Amino acid sequence: MAEADPIQSIKASGPRYFNRELSWLNFNQRVLEEASNPAHPLLERLRFLSISGNNLDEFFMVRVAGLKGQQLQDVDLRSVDGLTPAQQLAAIGEHADALMAGQQAVWLELDRQLRGNGVTVISEHDPLPEEDELWLRSHFLSQVFPILTPQALDPAHPFPFIPNKGLSLFFGIVRETDKEPVQELVILPGTVPRFVRLPGDNARYMALETEIRRYSNLLFPGFAVKESVLFRILRDSDIELEEEAEDLVRYYRSAIKERRRGRIIRLENESGHAPAMEELLQAMTQGHEAMSVDIDGFVGIGDLDALVDEDRPDLKFTAFAPRFPERIREYGGDCFAAIRAKDIVVHHPYEAFDVVVAFLKQAASDPDVVAIKQTLYRAGKQSAVIRALIDAAEAGKSVTAVVELKARFDEEQNLLWASALERAGVQVVYGFVDWKTHAKISMVVRREGTEFRTYCHFGTGNYHPVTARIYTDLSFFTADPRAGRDAAAVFNYITGYVEPKAMELLAMSPLTLRQRLVDLVDAEIAHTRAGRTAQLWAKMNSLVDPAIIEKLYEASNAGVEIDLIVRGICCLRPGVPGMSENIRVKSVVGRFLEHSRIWAFGNGKALPNNGARVFISSADWMPRNFDRRVEYMLPIENPTVHDQVLDQVLVANLLDNEQSWALDSDGTYRRFETGEKPFNLHTYFMTNPSLSGRGAALRNSDAVPKLSLQRRR
Incomplete structure (x- = not known):
């Protein structure tokens, strides 16, 4: 007698997904709850x-x-x-x-x-x-x-x-x-x-x-x-x-x-x-x-x-002044020298968005910089980023700006910026008719001796100085030649429809990102079937895509332990026996808007570990991000940056119990109980230094407090 298909049995037992619209209303209810929070x-x-x-x-x-x-x-x-x-x-x-x-x-x-x-x-x-x-x-x-x-x-x-x-x-x-x-x-x-x-x-x-x-x-x-x-x-x-x-x-x-x-x-x-x-x-x-x-x-x-x-x-909240990365200061404010020495990640809003502006301003004024390419999704009304691009073009540099006209409710402002950029001599490109360019990438090509070196910035958030003060996002700077070649391929795809045949580091929507993510989940499934520890942590704004949700259900049934930090919409139904019993979902709503997209895969060991595969991205797990937008997904390989993103940012998000909500299998959210060890991740990052941007300053001061994660069951 043939065995029953377990997936079909689960599908027949009840709804597999929460409604997207009602899930969003649940999120807005959590926002409203903060208006009643006496803290x-x-x-x-x-x-x-x-x-x-x-x-x-x-x-x-x-x-x-x-x-x-x-x-x-x-x-x-x-x-x-x-x-x-x-x-x-x-x-x-x-x-x-x-x-x-x-x-x-x-x-x-x-x-x-x-x-x-x-x-x-x-x-x-x-x-x-x-x-x-x-x-x-x-x-x-x-x-x-x-x-x-x-x-x-x-x-x-x-x-x-x-x-x-x-x-x-x-x-x-x-x-x-x-x-x-x-x-x-x-x-x-x-x-x-x-x-x-x-x-x-x-x-x-x-x-x-x-x-x-x-x-x-x-x-x-x-x-x-x-x-x-x-x-x-x-x-x-x-x-x-x-x-x-x-x-x-x-x-x-x-x-x-x-x-x-x-x-x-x-x-x-x-x-x-x-x-x-x-x-x-x-x-x-x-x-x-x-x-x-x-x-x-x-x-x-x-x-x-x-x-x-x-x-x-x-x-009001006690005023908070973001830190400027000490690594940049150690090099006398020379962003290129600091990035050339080692990759650096900047954690906004705890570390100033000014460093991104400084990176572009330096590129605009540096006589050795020959080209700048920049995506612009939302830049705000008083944008220093736009000013830097205009200055660069007026200084005779080759400047390309991909301005996304389809950024909802920012269309009019983006049209104004596009006109200003074109008047200054910037090559303005509007991307694809059907897809939004949502990837946040900046690349600077600089002449160094007889060769050219490419410096890149990859962001999980917009080039928007105002929202960068209230959204938690990551800015990753690198001079890795592989990243530079991949970034150039992304821009060529947007501006000239030249589809890259292969990429060295990045995965890119709508071409390879979905399959790359599926492959990473499949690798964790293979680890657990081989008797090794299998774990997945992911932080995002929304989780809607049915195919990815089904892949997570498959991983859960295989024994992969999955912790998801989904601020807003979540259509996945966690904690259902035989379907998602190994999946836990939490939402963090607090002083800052959690906006960064970070994904970590245990790679055969319990998270966090030095061999874990860690990625940052511009994409949420939604059909539009995989299929109808230009997005990127980038592996984090530098050990210090790897530790900051995994051992600091993700662990702190999982530890938080003061502004966190747990999603139950019936679709309701319940606020975490702080117990004897209250932990507020926003307070933690406002009062403790990061790892990547500290340089010698970290070695000469007290160490960053070690975060320890006890598994929730």
């Missing part, structure tokens, strides 16, 4: 609350918009867990409404505590001293009133266009002379800040809609206001690239404008409105089939981030 200062808790709000906005504008489009077009494309678009939208609506209710509850509590600490958001009916009333009235008349355009809603006035994320006030008013009711719409101008700060030492803020309501008699003289309701819309903001687009730049310039007029996806309005308001909202969204929610509280929770800028260091 965080009050304004930092408010920051987490606003992040959860902005995250949810983007989720609706992109992910939900995509599902809604599938539903409206009768596309029966099921998720990996078997749900139709309609089923997913129903589940999302339920979970998102609960999440928003939680946000309002958190805001009520934070508002109460902030008031107790001298930070007040003034409500419409709060009494104010006469001098404050006079100041506010003057502010309204001079700064707000001239910009407002009330519009009557009647057959003679068509409903006006409201931009994405636009806030509007509906007023039900009555003319005092003849008691005639009138409906008015006031779109809040996006050019005016959501909050105005009143003069004085005490932090007192008033929301724009509160100010308008407070002085509505000045806006509608001769009318009595009977009702006012604030509402907000979210529109489809994804840009779908048309295959026949002949000019990518022109297409994106047009698409960015069209995005502002996308289909209404979400309608949020204050609860308790009258039937007339309900009719108005239905008329406004007719044909859009938008999801609607009544909010009992603050509409547009993400806008509360404006209050975080208040100068109250006592209500």
Whole structure:
């Protein structure tokens, strides 16, 4: 009698994957939980609350918009867990409404505590001293009133266009002379800040809609206001690239404008409105089939981030100044000399992103540098990286910049940077029409004597000086000729579609990265079947790819011990007997956003060990990263860098129990218990030196504390 197929038996026993969208909502719930964490200062808790709000906005504008489009077009494309678009939208609506209710509850509590600490958001009916009333009235008349355009809603006035994320006030008013009711719409101008700060030492803020309501008699003289309701819309903001687009730049310039007029996806309005308001909202969204929610509280929770800028260091995290790598200082600030001596890894934000900028600035000013090639996915608005590339081009060097136009919500900024670079003489390339260039690579070619040497930077994060202060990422610098040749091959593939026949160090999406990863997992399976220890550690932002998840299930069934640190979406279902019982998944959410992608394979021994195979990458484990993006995966061979990435970064992430959540087999996340040995990985890295960038400074100081990992069962 033939043996039953164990994989088919598992598939028949229940769902093998968690839904991607619901997993993301779970992640945003963890972000919201940090807003209630008493270990965080009050304004930092408010920051987490606003992040959860902005995250949810983007989720609706992109992910939900995509599902809604599938539903409206009768596309029966099921998720990996078997749900139709309609089923997913129903589940999302339920979970998102609960999440928003939680946000309002958190805001009520934070508002109460902030008031107790001298930070007040003034409500419409709060009494104010006469001098404050006079100041506010003057502010309204001079700064707000001239910009407002009330519009009557009647057959003679068509409903006006409201931009994405636009806030509007509906007023039900009555003319005092003849008691005639009138409906008015006031779109809040996006050019005016959501909050105005009143003069004085005490932090007192008033929301724009509160100010308008407070002085509505000045806006509608001769009318009595009977009702006012604030509402907000979210529109489809994804840009779908048309295959026949002949000019990518022109297409994106047009698409960015069209995005502002996308289909209404979400309608949020204050609860308790009258039937007339309900009719108005239905008329406004007719044909859009938008999801609607009544909010009992603050509409547009993400806008509360404006209050975080208040100068109250006592209500924020203790200021942290990142270290500049001592290895660079030992060489008198000469980045090339330091990298030429030995590979170096820089751990952001604990070590300054300034070193990446210094690397490019030195390349721009060095007369021996002949060429610079750089990928740009997100560079920020005030980018020193762009300035360095412009300086290099103006100095006569050959400079190539791969600017990714498809970086969502950064398309417009990237178009501006591309224009500035082209004006300076930089060769700007936009990569592939169908794929995003997501790899973070910089290479500098320098004349040294009679030969040329290539210096490379490989990053797990973007060349973005602002996010580099709050995202944990790795910057790897090397002068290894193999890495230089591989980097050149990647750029040639992007700029000239020249597919590399073989690479010496790197694996690259969409060509070889997926198979390289599968081969590494298969090697661990072979180790355990040969009776050797088999282990896999991996850190990433998202785990979605079904084929890779199946490979991990196979490894678990073979006896490979797997620990995954997945900050956000995780579709893998851990801890299921006969399927994933040897897989553990945790998520770290804290002061910094865990963003680095690091993978380690035991290679026949327990992790960590000197012979482990360690890799850094720009890719998460998602279909898009393997199949529709240009990504890289790089082995770490230098012993010191190997120790830092494996024994420091990965071990610290696994040890953390103060800001970590464990994923259970039923899809719920539970916060770790600190027990007798609390460990916060962010605090550890803020207070302890790294290994790679310290050089002689490390030898002349106390050793880095040795981290020891006790296995979780």
